[in-house]
Amino acid sequence: MHGAHEAVDRAFRDEWGQVVATLIGVTGDWDLAEECAQDAFAQALQTWPRDGVPERPGAWLTTAARNRATDRLRRAAVGAAKLREVAAMERVQAGEPGNDGPDHDGTVPDDRLRLMFTCCHPALALEAQVALTLRTLAGLTTAEIARAFLVGEHTMSKRLTRAKQKIRHAAIPYRVPPAHLLPERTPAVLAVLYLLFNEGYSASAGADPVRAELSGEAIRLARVLTRLMPDEPEAVGLLALMLLHDARRSARFDAAGDLVLLEDQDRTRWDAGEIGEGTALLDAALRRGSPGPYQVQAAIAACHAAATRAGDTDWAQIAALYGELVRLAPSPVVELNRAVAVGMADGPAAALPLVEALDASGRLAGYHLLPAVRADLLRRLGRAADAAAAYRDALALAPTGAEHRYLRRRLAEVTEES
Missing domain, CATH: 1.10.8 (Helicase, Ruva Protein; domain 3)
Known part of the structure; x- marks a missing residue:
């Protein structure tokens, strides 16, 4: 049974x-x-x-x-x-999975891709497009999607209901649109694929920290999309980004299921084939001379992949790339990631004011990685008591068992030091 x-x-x-x-x-x-x-x-x-x-x-x-x-x-x-x-x-x-013959308009036939493009119709608000696709395509719960958007579950439930009603009342067709209409839906489709990949790469909730089937499905659909839109550099950049991240998957957790930080990972376990393919795809995308957010993120991942040892990581370059990403796709999460890179490149004292400004803004309220990053910076500055308080804040918000165990270990370390 x-x-x-x-x-x-x-x-x-x-x-x-x-x-x-x-x-x-x-x-x-x-x-x-x-x-x-x-x-x-x-x-x-x-x-x-x-x-x-x-x-x-x-x-x-x-x-x-x-x-x-x-x-x-x-x-x-x-x-x-x-x-x-x-x-x-x-x-x-x-x-x-789908058919292999042509679609009604002669394009890609995959049922799931049809569903994705239907959800990503421009008549819907962008966040509603992404949320509806994650619900119907990936089977994510409303709570999981709400966490991905940093909103309440009730708010997300209403968005999903309105999006379905809009599709029904507007009679939005269930198909991959013709080629001339693809660009208007591209941003939402790419966002869906990236969120789908991220939910698989680092689950927002539950006992399993990784849902490999979701990240694998995102990569598969990204490959289909790049065949559908071979001249779209951001689609190619997103596929490169996924592959470069996925290459590290087997090294991210130890045998007990505990989280292993990037700096501590056994880099011989990284998938050299995925790194090679991802790097080649990124180079091809960048040669088109139209850099976008996914290409920049892929370039950051490539910097990590190029370092055979953690100490060889070019953190100054990564911090500069995050600065570009803030310009192209501003968000508080990107700003937090940039602060981490600044902390590695220039030291924790340079990064702490950036993190505290984010904290004061309230834009990442409820996001467990904000106090976790702050705790790490305080720990590195020797402020053990303050770090312990921040680790406790992060523990109260952490959504998965693996993250709980990691934060408890860090808390124990600084508690012993203080």
Whole structure:
């Protein structure tokens, strides 16, 4: 039974986006698609422990969700035309990721990419576009998405509801748009992919600090997007950024699941193939002479990847790149990252005023990394008691077990020193 429950959990991570995307494509009803997908997973929790895990879990789940949608629509008496649409799902090879033939407009056929571009319609506010895609494509909870945007769960729930209503009332088509309309949706699509990757690379909540299936899906979709938009340097830059980060994944946690800081990682465990591909992609993007935020972030990641030892890291260059990133894509999180780089390049005394100004502004209220960075700077300055207080603040906000354990170790170190 335990193995069946694990299989359902794994199938949710692997198949949710495909099941929902397929149902939306056929029924055109976003709420119905999500509800029927949830019903299918609930049915799997009842059936798989008794009958065994099916050979193709995704196919089983899509069929169960399709049958549930058919029943719901029949009971609602929405008409034969809609039922014919649902019946068309019989022809879909459930559980296989999309089709490989051309889309209606001759572009990329992937169901999940269609879903992403539909969510990222310019009629929706940018934050709503990103949030809706993370909900429907990745199956992230409203609470997880709210944390990613640093807003309350109730606020995010209302945004998601309004976005779905807007798609329904405006009859926004479920498709990859024609080539001339791609640029207006590119910023939101790239933002979705990056948030999807980040949620996999460093989970915002839960026992597992990494959700490799999410970061892997983001990389896969980024590859599809670069084929769709080969002349878009920011799409290429984002793919480079993901690969350069993902190259470090296996070294970020030890055997006990505890977080290993970048400076302490075993760099021989970094994936040289991903680093090589990411660096080559970044070089190709930069040669176009139109640098953007994702290319700059990829350049920062490349600086880390180029250092064979932590002591060889060019922190001055990284601080300068963060300064450029603040100009291109200003945000309090970017400013915090720049402060970290300044602290490494010029010392903690140079960085602490930057962090304290951010703290005073209130723009990162509730963000656990702000007090964590402040605590680290205070620790390096020898102010153990102040550092301990900041570590306690960070502990109260940290969302994952791995981060809790790391912060508790740091707190114990400075408590012993004071």
